[in-house]
Amino acid sequence: MTEPIVVTDAALDELEASRTFEAFYQAEAQTLFRRLWLVTGNRAEAEELMQDAFLRVWERWDRVGPMDDPLGYLYRTAMNLFRKRYRRTMLAVRRTVGLAPSNDDFSDAEDRHVVRHVLATLPPRQRAALVLTEMLGFTSKEAGSALGVTDATIRSLTRHGRDAFRKVMEVEDA
């Protein structure tokens, strides 16, 4: 006679939670990755930040999963991580080796990549502000909370970004 398979309630709960989380991940990972790529201009960093954000959400899934807006929590976490990482490395580099030219994916964009050209002219924080407000529909206050700045700063950041886009798009349309 074979031994009965004993699965504890706790293990079943964990399995169910994991499946729910995996479905959440599968539904949202690609989009989050792409938006983080727009912000960072670096595929490796975008995936790293995306994984960090999902890992944090996973660790708290029992509380985040039932939230009304787990997606909002995911994006706030991701942008928080981006902001921290961006500032830490900028600060470390400035202190250690001074300023250096930008070298992200957008900096060597060919002429036909108009959007990339515009993105290359924007610092990462302006890109982040645009992604949050234009693509995700965050209010300035919500975006400010995610990026650790005031809503007035978000408005300033997005204004610069929008102006840059409008200029090239109007030229394209003309």
Add this chain to the structure above:
Amino acid sequence: MPRIADALERESRTVDLEQGDFERLLGRRERTQRNRRIRAGGVGVAVALVMGIILARSLPSDRIPADPPVEPRPAPAASGTLTYILDGDVFVADPDGSNAVKIADGISLDDCASATGFSMWGEGAMWSPDGRYLAYRRTPCPYTEEDWGDVVIADAAGNVLATFPADGWDIGWSPDSTRVAVWDTLFETVGVYGVDGARQAQIAMPSGWQPAGDHDPAWLRDGTLAVDAVELPLDGGPAGSLDQARAAEGRQDYLITIGQRAVSPDGSRAAFVDGRSLVFGRSDGTGSVTLLTAERGTFLAVIGFSPEGDRILFSKDGDRQGGGRTRELWSVGVDGSDARLVVAGTENGEWFVPSEEPGDIPAEPSVEPQPAAYPSGTLAYVLDGDVYVADPDGANAVRIADGRPEEDCAGSGEYWAEGSMWSPDGLYLAFRYSDCSDPDHAGRDVVISDAEGNVLASFPAQGWNIAWSPDSTRVAVWNVWPETIGVYGLDGTRQAELAMPPDWTNSGDDDPVWTTDGTSLNVGDLEVPLEGGTPSQAALPDRTYSPDGSQVAYVDDGALVVAAADGSGLQELVEDWPWANGTTSWSPTGDHFAFTAGGHGSTGSLHELRVLDAASGSVTLLTEAQRGTFLSVIGFSPQGDRILYSKEGDLWSIGVDGSNARFLVAGTTEGEWSPS
């Protein structure tokens, strides 16, 4: 014109996640969980760790933090804020009595005999000298003759910080606002209590001492505690007599306490009660004029001057038609004009007046005892909205600030830190506090504490990093980003406010950084002099020298290089170094240089930790993270023998020879060893 969102969306679709991304996430999770298990096992068992912390808290050790953790000090009230007690309730209001807010709900004395609860009352100063706290009394209802009730210490919003039983009337605030003195047993023993309600000392009056009035314990401006003319040493020594000058000061203060006299904030003017008249004049007693005279049967008591010194708050206590008394708070201009009723129904009230009198400001910096120095290399880190200190290897962690975690707090823990927390002398920590109950989560107070979590100061600020001055006596932060910078002492006093040029445009969210001589602050590309001169172009450290000045590191044509200070012996460490993701650190003696490597240009994921031996020029790969993930160098140990770094969201350390890699703390990349 296409919408920006559409354009961005189209562009973003040009990149895709690589296959197997969820499996990579699974792998990271498993590694993290394994590391945590190893960490717990490394110190015995997880239970032992928890029990150790519990045991540590129960022993009289220097490592015991305040328990419960000391909350950041409340913000000071606005200058001139009125507090008063009416019908057993406590209120705060605008200086003219308007916009009153009840902060403590009590029972009027008339109803106290038949109701259950507390009736609030107060005599003398309620505001602490720094305006952060209120002290008042509460009597339990139904009232009994034997029970004096409790002292209550609260903030201006009514949040009660402490209650403890005490006798007497006035509550004596220490000049530094850190404690109060009251009668433990009337005319026999005096108790000194912290704002957390902990009794710090109990001092017996000399045998044979007879009170010459309803004296309560009071502090002189130099911090001496006295009752009448008896000096009460806080160190437990025998009580003695005040010298003549301080006895005179004590008498003047007693007159203030009982409403006979008040001194203007600048010390030059005084108001006093002469019979039924309120008199104003110079504080030396010359040039007095009568401002007003009360009707027969009405008693006046002078309470204090307005912060500007242009008005006087006083009380009236008179017969009421039909019986009883009429009690009112009034204010009047120092020229006798514009007498106004402030609050009817009470004679207990006070304006908060920030101290300006020279005698109130110690000539020397605050004489707070310095905290005990922790061993160099003590690890401080932030995790789930809390702040911890621990042994260098992460063991024996003690939570020194208890905040709400990210998921309860808009994605960022209640306590948080970016950049350096330890002061250069290793005595203090600076970190941030964002009130989670604020729906916008916009506040970002600076908290300065010692390594046991005793909060020295808390004040609102903006920005992110907190910049410690090289001499550890102050910090610089954005007051208003990116317009003004505040320089604050360890006690939270703002010592300077520096304005950025109006046309300055910031390229990023730079925080101020002190120059090594402590005379200026660098912000982005500007150097801002502390004495308020015109900001100038900063000499940006395009070359960073090792601590002994013999070596230099910089980026040359995209490569990370080191060389001798004279430029000779140039050595390329990483070609096409992805600077935006790179982190580096010199060891304290300059014999090693740690840096991240492993990626190239924009596709780089710096997952390797390498170290250069400056003497031999050899570079060693110490460790690496999973390919595709990042690793960051945080710094060297004070002895220079180990490196603190973060990997995959956790804190690690490793020997400079690559030996003995240790997992320190899971779930955070914000940590730092204290300097030597």
